[in-house]
Amino acid sequence: MKRNSWFNFQNITIFIIVSWLLLFVFVPNFLVLITSFLTRDSSSKHFISFSFNINNYLRLFDELYGKVILNSLYMAVISTIICLVIGYPFAYILTKMPVKLRPLLLFLTILPFWTNSLIRIASIKVLLATKGLLNSSLLWLGIIDTPIRILNTQTAVIIGLVYILLPFMILPLYSSIENLDKPLLEAARDLGANKFQAFMRVILPLTSPGIIAGCVLVFLPAMGMFYVADMLGGANVLLVGNVIKDQFQKSLDWPFGSALSIGLTVLMCLLLSAYYYSNKMLSKKVGLE
Incomplete structure (x- = not known):
């Protein structure tokens, strides 16, 4: 058999990956895109x-749905900020722990992933109830x-979004802080920088990629976690994900639900x-500096 034969491990792997993406990513999204232009x-x-038009996309600018989108953006931004404020010190302290202890702490950080999200949200619901543990303790x-x-x-x-998504903030931050160039910190101290100055001028800029990655990993899912709003917000709080779900399950307005899905995807x-x-x-800036 020739060495450059098409049937080698690399080409077969590429074929499987491309086929998977076509069948389960591109084709479904293409069908959703087509449906969004129907009536x-x-x-x-x-x-x-099968009457093609752009009315479904025009409805996205209605006041009602505009409020839902803005409300979703607001809650996603607040959740992301809270996760960052909690996650950064947690990840920083984690890197200062003894090397032998870090795997255990990382394991405890990702341990909630082993439990179904619905069960975790149900536990939060019990905690926050009027006669729940929080109110009883207070x-x-x-x-x-x-x-x-x-x-x-x-x-x-x-609270539910932060509880579910906090590990997605901690892990990239931990990786970014762990890979810091230690000689740069020592150089900053040798030049007379105190801890705050070293953090603001060295640590924070160098860990910016981790901050951005964590914010993206938290913000994107927070926009569409409809089950969190269903269980903790009831009918009073809606995310974009709730509206999309209702269009498919209750209103049976698949074209408009598809338009909302495409809007969220964009x-x-x-x-x-x-x-x-x-x-x-940031990479160029750090490289120049």
């Missing part, structure tokens, strides 16, 4: 009329006189592009 027809067997300590209503609010949804692509170019610019 809902309640009299049709499949609730779709009442027992005398901090409050009456239970605080947390469930079915934006606060509850943000937003995610823009954010990923921003991440790529910001990472590229």
Whole structure:
């Protein structure tokens, strides 16, 4: 057999990967894209009329859906900021732990992934309930006189998003901080920089790729985690994911649900592009400095 034969391990692997992407990524997304230009027809067997138009995309700018999109962006941004504020010190402290202890701490960090997200959100629901552990503890300590209503609010949804997505912030931050060039920190101290100055001028810029990666990994899923809003926000709080789910399951308006899905996908692509170019610019900046 010739050495350059097509049937080698590399080509077969590429073929499998490309076939997988075509069948389970590009084809489904292409079908969603086509459906987004169709029209809902309640009299049709499949609730779709093959009448192409852009009305579904124009509906995205309606005040009602605009508020939902802005609300989703707001909660995703707040959740990302909270995850960053909690995750950065956690990851930094993790890198300062003894080397033998770090694998155990990393294991405990990713341990929640082994439990179904719905079960974890259900536990948060029990914790935040009017007669839940949080309110009971605050009442027992005398901090409050009456239970605080947390469930079915934006606060509850943000708490749930942070709880689910925090490990996605910690892991890239840990990797970025762990790979810091230690001689640069020593040089900063030798030049008279205190801990705060060393952090702001050396550590923070060098760990920016990890910060950006963590923010992207938290922000993108936070926009579409409809089950978190369903269980913790009730009917009072909606994410874009909730609207998409309702269009397919309740309203049976598949074309508009597809348009919402495409809109969310475009937003995610823009954010990923921003991440790529910001990472590229940061790499050049650090290289020049």
